[in-house]
Amino acid sequence: MNTLAIDIGGTKLALALFTGADTLSHKMIRREVRPTDRTGGPHWMLDQIADVAREWSASDGISDSDGINVCGVGFGGPVDFAQQRVALSTHVEGWRNFPLVKRLREILGTPVVMDNDANAGALGEGVYGAGRDQDTKNQFRPLFYMTLSTGIGGGIVLEDGNLLRGADSYAGEIGHLTVRPDGPACLCGARGCLERMCCGLWLERDHGKPPGELLADPVFVERYVEDLALGLKAAIMLLNPARIVIGGGIAKAGDRLFIPLRAALKRHITDWSRARIDVVPAALGEDSVLWGALALAHYRNTPETRLRSKAS
Numbered sequence: 001m002n003t004l005a006i007d008i009g010g011t012k013l014a015l016a017l018f019t020g021a022d023t024l025s026h027k028m029i030r031r032e033v034r035p036t037d038r039t040g041g042p043h044w045m046l047d048q049i050a051d052v053a054r055e056w057s058a059s060d061g062i063s064d065s066d067g068i069n070v071c072g073v074g075f076g077g078p079v080d081f082a083q084q085r086v087a088l089s090t091h092v093e094g095w096r097n098f099p100l101v102k103r104l105r106e107i108l109g110t111p112v113v114m115d116n117d118a119n120a121g122a123l124g125e126g127v128y129g130a131g132r133d134q135d136t137k138n139q140f141r142p143l144f145y146m147t148l149s150t151g152i153g154g155g156i157v158l159e160d161g162n163l164l165r166g167a168d169s170y171a172g173e174i175g176h177l178t179v180r181p182d183g184p185a186c187l188c189g190a191r192g193c194l195e196r197m198c199c200g201l202w203l204e205r206d207h208g209k210p211p212g213e214l215l216a217d218p219v220f221v222e223r224y225v226e227d228l229a230l231g232l233k234a235a236i237m238l239l240n241p242a243r244i245v246i247g248g249g250i251a252k253a254g255d256r257l258f259i260p261l262r263a264a265l266k267r268h269i270t271d272w273s274r275a276r277i278d279v280v281p282a283a284l285g286e287d288s289v290l291w292g293a294l295a296l297a298h299y300r301n302t303p304e305t306r307l308r309s310k311a312s
Helices: 041-057 100-108 117-128 194-198 200-207 218-239 249-253 255-268 285-298 307-311
Strands: 002-008 012-019 027-035 070-075 112-116 143-148 152-157 243-247 279-281
Touching: 002 041, 002 117, 002 285, 012 041, 012 285, 027 041, 027 285, 041 100, 070 100, 070 117, 070 285, 100 112, 112 117, 112 285, 117 143, 117 152, 117 243, 117 285, 143 218, 143 249, 143 285, 152 194, 152 218, 194 200, 194 218, 218 243, 218 255, 243 285, 249 255, 249 285, 255 279
Parallel strands: 002 070, 070 112, 143 243, 243 279
Antiparallel strands: 002 012, 012 027, 143 152
16 A cells, blocks of 8 residues: 655645555655745646656555555645635645645545645644654543644644544634734734744744744743743643644754743643643654644545545
């Protein structure tokens, strides 16, 4: 069984090819990352995916002679999961109501399932990454995953291993919680959203430096984590997760970010709540969404029937 996993983001397109028929046997055998052409829109993205898929399908070393069997996608923006359509992208033009799954099925000739990248990242970490207890191999439930990158999104894994999507597939959109009511305008039209205050896109626009450089300054980090903690406090008090996992490029700052963030959360969250402040970086690093797309394609939350049974 060969699975193509795709992570479509505001700054990068990542693809991976996995072989294996069950959770324990999956192995990543190909991986490629390309910078996103924000002016190219969906058609540029589809051309890139088709190019990589053709190359991999014809290559040696994949387990079956029939190439790619199934495909899972994490998209960097709101997704109508029931309809399997992109709702929109706040960072790249041309994606509103785009039938991405339909187009990928036509290109790949195989079943495709899609969710937003934060949900995919949550699933990846829950099944393969920081959601697993390394001593017992059981999974932490429930889990809240936040992607902290070009934008900010969230995914909620329930105790039964399913994702909480809400009535309209918008559950987990922590990036558009208001943390500063008098703050600057966000791309969504509101003011002072967590995404507006803390995501990579706005950090660079506001401060003229890339996030990695900004987070090397302890004085900046002390200010930065206050807004981040206010957003995460809402998730902690509302959901009471067993663990919060943070992925995305900004999370690569490691202890420079996580130590002051945990301290800020302790200041903001009252002792009487007994809420867990277990906040860790994504164990899968930049590949959380790719592993989540793999899990999505085979085992979790497919819209009608499992793709695995369709492809067999």
